[in-house]
Amino acid sequence: MKLSAILATAAALTAFALAPDVAQSYTNPITIKGYKMFDAKTGAYFAAKGIDYYPRPNTGKLDANNIDFFTDDYYDIWSKDIEYLAGAGANAVRLYAVDPTKSHDMFMCALRSYGMYALVDLGASCEGCAISNDKYPACYPPSLKARGEHIILAFAKYDNVLGFSAGNEVNHVVTDASINAPCQKKFIRDMRKFLDGCSKTIRSVPVGVVLADHQREENARYYNCRTDPADKFENAEWYGLNAYQHCNAKATKMNEAGGFTKMATDFVDFKMSIPVMLTEFGCLNKEFPTVDGYEAQRTWLQAGWLFSPEMRAVFSGGFTFEFSTENANSKADSPYPFTKYGPQNYGLGYYQPATCDHSTTPCVFTPMPNYKSLAAQYNATTTAGEPTMTAFTPDSSRTATPACPTGFSKLSESTWAVDTLSSIACPGAALSFTCPNQVTSGTWVGTTQVSTTTTPATATPTTPTTTSTTPSGATPTPSTTPKTGSNASSSGFAMSAISACLALAMGVAFA
Known part of the structure; x- marks a missing residue:
């Protein structure tokens, strides 16, 4: 490794450690008991106050899907956004695509400093990176199994990984969910089996799945059930629903929001034995009010309703869609600066200027009025x-677990090509990672804490590489947005973080 790369890594880590007024909340692993989530260390109840985060620029090479913006390489991108995420009251973000060959140490540590978790997708939109629209068993590409295992090994060391999502809306690419659902279920099983097989050296992060909100009952029951009652790995450990239900701008009370309350009633009837989260929510409607020149600003009342006692009995929180409006999707109906209503203008804010590309022209997040509305709900x-x-x-x-719905195949009825592939070897020693100048939650294997000692990471981070798409620019000045994230308290990193960061960076080169 070149000395210049070492110094670049050290400089970035040091800049992160010295950033003023960083909220120091920290995290413990989240575990599941029945259909609710809890802090594995303190036993406190947990529900996600999440935001779907994909910081796509307005133009340039990075204006595309399937880019992992959450690596050390892209510090200049995400570091400017995290205070806005925390300021909105979020305690979790959802990541749609990650590259397991890159280091995510800095991003995960930055989240952790605000007490925030990450819900990590195992799939992506690249070739062979997701369950396809082919009929089972061909819909499960062998490359996906290896990808999932690599991501698990790359992220399980972080105590603030809330869970792994084995898929995103695979039912959205077929005319009937039964066409490819067995592939999705088989992938869930393979990832759970892999985690269990490595439970002596890695934390058992819950594996779930995210579905689009159609064939609601069939999907919910199928992913909660076991086609082989004796196979404990078949069912998802949590269920995510992308649901856009509160669309009535005139509804100001929960009992007036028919679609939202009907969804809750349905899931009461489903009697799910696992936690359920709304992994995307936030319906757009042109009838929502115009605020400060921005049309159709969502009021986010449902973000508050979601945490009422009635809803907490059904759902374990959710993730609002989405942090920033994607110009590529919105420009046809609501072009920059996105003040007009448009069916794809989902942002809590947007990036400016219009020509920003996260490279030669940095992008600066600008909150829309609906950002303040969400913050008011989440923070209350x-x-x-x-x-x-x-x-x-x-x-x-x-x-x-419930009985499986009719019309869906048993996994045992198919011959799976992926079964001929060997899994990746488990780590020889327990995976753990200690963020510089942060209090560790200890070392966890399976669901057990085996060490409470603050120690250096046993898995050293991957060295960031310099590429043509790495954004340039000085270390960003922290936003003045108040740090009102979940359990956040303001405090600056101590100067001792410099040596910790330098040691971490140097350890990358010589490990």
């Missing part, structure tokens, strides 16, 4: 009254 939420993990007893009607 409370989960008071929820039992701790020890005190929680699941309802007896939701302790067993």
